[in-house]
Amino acid sequence: MINIRETMNTLNILLIEDDMIEVMKLNRTISKLELPHNIVEANNGEEALKILQKKDELPDIILLDLNMPKLNGIEFLNILKKDDVLKYIPTIILTTSNNQKDLLECYRIGIAGYVLKPLKYEDYVSKIETLLGYWSINELKQI
């Protein structure tokens, strides 16, 4: 049997999140689980677009919050999916909103997942572990 951990890819993750504690949560979760992934932070959609302008350093996946000031998650997603290069980056929504309208809209535009932020931190840790585990065994577009 192969050791799954060893075959896992190291992911470059772009986290788009305006809540400081949410950012801390992801960072702490990754170090707690001793995962090799790199996290780049953006506080809102505008900042994320700036980061994504560097086409030679594109992330493997994007974790996207929906409720953000300035450019919100859905607006950002719309821009992303219209871009010929950026549209290939799997984007997973990480949000509190279980609003069916938001969910349908996101899947319509095109997302790779929709994960609800749970209340309890332990639940958050196990959700993130599963999510990152899944994406690190996936074949991703080499940019």
Added chain:
Amino acid sequence: MSQDKIDMLQRALAREKAARKQAEKILENKAAELYEAKRKLEKSYSELEALLNKTDSQLQGVFENIVDAYVIMDLWGNILKMNNAAVDLLGFTDASENGNLMDMVHPTDLELVAETFKNLLSEGSVTDSNFKIVTKQKIEKLVHVNASIIYDEGQPVAAQGIVRDITEINSLQIQKEKLLEKLEKSNNELQEYAHIVSHDLKSPLRSIDALVNWIKEDNLEKLDDTSIQNFNLIETTLEKMEQLISDVLMYSSVGSESLEKQTVDLDALIKELKNILFVPDHVSINVLQPLPKIEGEKVKLQQLFQNLISNAIKFIDKDVGLVEIDVKDIGTHYEFSIKDNGIGIEEKFHEKIFKIFHALNKSKDSTGIGLSIVKKIVDLHEGHIWLESKPNMGTTFFFTLKK
């Protein structure tokens, strides 16, 4: 001429004679029929005339008393006769005044009326035609017209019309549509608002939970049992708070989200629920007879049964718990009952429990919103809900749902 030829011609002549005789006979019969028909026609015509004379005075009464405006005009729109209602509607001073209806049509609707008039002439009648007119008093009115051609000996000679002023009805209709539109918009906004508020309230809770966890994690050796216990209490309180926010959102969502009705198989729904719900070993859920299929919203019906069944389970204090689901056909509705042998509810609370935030038993898993959601869903399906209960014996919730 040969004898043969003579014979042949004579035979042809004889045939022709016979044919002519036959034709004459037919003609004679036809003439007789025609005469008979003419006689009948004359008779019915004179009858009709008599009838017309007789009913003319009655018609005159109808003409005068009819509530709607009634106008007879020639084929060019000149008014020949009108009743008092028409005088009022069109803004004349009395019925003898001359006027042309075509001249009164509002300029914007001229084309429409011309088309309608063409239809009237070709079809013999038009119904439900709406257009704007300008009365003699220069007041714009929207009118509804039903008209028909009057024929004399098969020739159109005039037209009669019943005209109704629908200016006000129309503006009320427009007003109603505007209000409905506004209502829908504000409902959507409210819904949106509820989601945003719920998001904004939940986010800090999540952060507190994470921070508390980190303090606990980072100081595990330094904290004593009491502190650990207090931290756990914070977490429980956060959970309760979150449940409360979720329930309030659920309550405000019921009734405002889409009303896509579909046929819902309640038997299948209960079977599904039994898998989802946590049912302790000492409690059994029995469905006494096959449940019907009803027209409704599946998600909400599931919520309804889920809340009532989990409530029943929650308050069972006996060693052998029993939840029974039954149904009765009562005509336009089905009457359902969910019976338990739990702690029961005192009668003085029977009304109160359906009101929001009236949990009788304050506990971690009851926010006091469950039954008010249930009531809202029943209302939405045009039903009623009530209960019978004896303290310590158990409770039966009854509710009706439209078929």
